[in-house]
Amino acid sequence: MGAHSASGGGRRRSGVHREGPAPESSPRRGRHAAAAPVDPVAETPVAETPVAKAPLEAPVAESLAATVESLAADAVAEQNSLVDALLTEAPAVPAPVLDEVIDLPPRVSRRRKPVQTVARALRWTIAGALIPGLAHIAAGRRRVGLVMAGSFATLLVAVAFVLLAVPRTRLVELSVQPTELELMIALFSALGLIWVLVVLSSWSVHKPEQLRAGQRALATGVVAALSIGVAAPFAMGARTAYVQLDLLNTIFDNPTTTTQMAMPALPVKQQPQATPGFGPPTGFFANKPRVNVLLLGGDGGDNRIGVRTDTMILASIDTQTGRTVLTSLPRNMMKVQFPTGSEMARRFPNGFNDMLNAVYLYASNDKSVMPGAKYPGGELLKQTWAWTIGQPVDYFILVNLDGFRDIVDAFGGVTINVERRLPIGGSHDANGRVLEQPHNYLEPGRRKLNGYEALWYGRSRFDSDDYSRMNRQRCLLGAIARQASPMKVLTNFSELAGAAKRIILTDIPRQALPDLLELAGKAKSARVTSLTFVRSAAFDPANPNFAYIQEQVRLALDEAARTRYAQGSGPATTPATPATGTPTGTPTGTPAGTKTGTKTGTKTAVKGAAAPTPTPTPSSAATQLDKVCGY
Structure with missing residues (x-):
């Protein structure tokens, strides 16, 4: 063992x-x-021999191959079934999203396109400020941009229509109507605000995502400047309308609360120069041949407007042609008379005991002489003039001469032909002794005068009489009327309105303003005739011949009316010359043997009444203002 x-x-x-x-x-x-096989009992490796290995490896390889082949067949079959399903049942299968099939970059919102630079954004903002909607269209907001652009185009068409199609008289009427002015203020304010919002919106749709501090400051400044620039015209329009509204409410009477006093009847021999029916057929002055406005210059200081009316000029304007006759009475004329039956006629049966320039002051101090009148001084002076010249006086305008310089300065000055050296300042006593020497002079020649110089041109009296001053004052008024272009009035409107509120007093009602402004436009380009009463054999201001005054005024107005008919304006039939009080010969009240005539800077003879001719030359002392003033 x-x-x-x-x-x-x-x-x-x-x-x-x-x-x-x-x-x-x-x-x-x-x-x-x-890894050799191990016997589970003996826990010792089992010897492998070449004979035993061949039968084991063959089944494993075959099994692996079969498995792979089976998996591949299953995958192909599944793919084929999916393709068949897509081809045969396409309507029932939802289409794949493009982003799931193709790898696209992130989407950019169509409501705002990316901007690379601040400069480009500001350029589009400026373009959008000039043409609203352009910036929004460029940024992809097409619908909003088209709405803005369409609104802008509609506004331009409306403005063009108003300027071209609406009559000028209607535009003038709108400028003096309080309700329309209030609407204009609201409209201009709204348009200015909307345009500012358009600028801000144009910048908003193009604003870059990232801004440095310097870029932000630059962009803020440019956008703010654009906003102010687009709003400025509308702000100016709204302010002008507001100033005009304030001027109307301050100066002109409201016809619903103020009653115009009736002009007393003139004597039978003092008939107007034409009969009713020769004026415009419609409007405030319908069937009225002439409008007579009394222009007064009050030579008083602060808070003493119209203390004494040293300047008195009646402007009689033809309602169809604008042909104007300026009549001046001297301030020192005595014994003026008043309408029969009036309180002043009862108090002064033999004529006023002071000069003509004191009539306004008298009624202003004693309002009982004109009971019920809003402006007693102006109303009494209107009646006094009407009774003196034999023509009705419709309205008066009083200008404080101390504030007159503000109006001239607001116009930028006035060009006047100064005929001789005029002193500035200086005074005399009642006996003619010099109390104060002039401190300066206006040199002769064609000069542009400022407000201070223009005032002294009209009032200088150191070495001048009242009649010379009257002539200079008419020349000054005529020069201002000629040189007051609409552009000057518009660009200096605020200053003019401010000065007017301080120095102007009038009884012209608001409802007469549209027709009166249209009439003033006609008068600007029409011929102006001047009639001045100076001391002569026929006229003594200390003891005036009223019949002579009335005759001269009628002749001057009749000459202007005949010129109108000769030019083809007005009725086809030329009216006869108005009665003068006597058929022929010397006018009533004129001393026999006296040549009827006056001087107005040049010697003018007045003939007796002559037979009518196609182009008559009236026997009037009136002369053209162009010749007197050398315009």
Whole structure:
């Protein structure tokens, strides 16, 4: 047994020695040699022989191949079934989203396109400010941009229609109607605000995502400047309308609350220069041949408007042609008379006991002479003039001469032909002794005068009489009327309105303003005739001949009316010359043997009444203002 055991043991060791190291030292055996089969009972490796290995490896390889082939067949079959399903049942299978099939970059919102630079954003903002909607269209907001652009185009068409199709008279009427002015204020304010919002919106749709501090400051400044620029015209329009509204409410009477006093009847011999029916057929001055406005210059200081009316000029304007006759009475005319039956006629039966320039002051201090009148001084002076010249006086305008300089300065000055050296300042006492020497002079020549110089041109009296001053004042008014272009009025409107509120007083009603402004436009380009009463054999201001005054006024107005008919304006039939109080010869009240005539800077003779001719030359002392003033 011992030998058997030893022999067995030797074989076992011999087997271990032979079989054991083989897996570690023989690389040709592969990975299967590393894990030899183990007998679970003896827990010793089982010897592998080439005879036993071949039957084990063949089934494993075949099994692996079959498995792979089966998996591949299953995958192909599944793919084929999916393709068949897509081809045969396509309407029932939802289409895949493009982003799931193709790897696209992130979408950019169509409502705002990315902008690379601040400069480009500002360029589009400026374009959007000039043409609203353009910036929004460029940013992809096409619908909003088209709405803006369409609204802008509609606004331009509306403005063009108003300027071209609406009559100028209607535009003038709108400018003096409080309700329309209030609407214009609201409209301009709304348009200015909307345009500012358009600028801000144009910048918003193009604003870059990232802005540095410098870029932000630049963009803020440019957008703010654009906003102010687009809002400025509308703000100016709203302000102009507001100033105009304030001017109307301050100066002109409201016809619903103020009643115009009736002009007393003139004597039978003092008939107007034309009969009703020769005026415009419609409007505020319908069937009225002329409108007579009394222009007054009050030579008073602050808070003393119209203390004494040293300047008095009646402007009689033809309602169809604008042909104007300016009539001046001297401020020192005495013994003026008043309408029969009036309180002033009862108090002064032999005529006023002071100069003509004190009539306004008298009624202003004693309102009982004109009961119920809003402006007693102006109303009494209107009636006094009407009774003196034999023509109705419709309205008065009083201008404080101390504030007159503000109006001239607001116009930018006035160009006047200064005929001789005129002193500025200086004064005399009642006996003619010099109390104060002039401190300056206006040199002769064609000069542009500022407000201060223009005031002294009209009022200088150191070495001038009242009649010379009257002539200069008419020339000054005529020059301002000629040179007051609509552009000057518009660009200086606020200053003019401010000065007007301080120095102007009038009884012209608001409802007359549209027609009166249209009439003023006609008068601007029409011929102006001047009639001035100066001391002469026929006229003595201390003891005036009223019949002579009335005759001269009628002749001047009749000459202007005949010129209108000769030019083809007005009725086809030329009216007869108005009655003068006597059929022929010397006018009533004119001393016999006296040549009827006056001087207005040049010697003018007045003939007696002559037979009508196609182009008559009236016997009037009136002269053209162009010749008197050298325009």
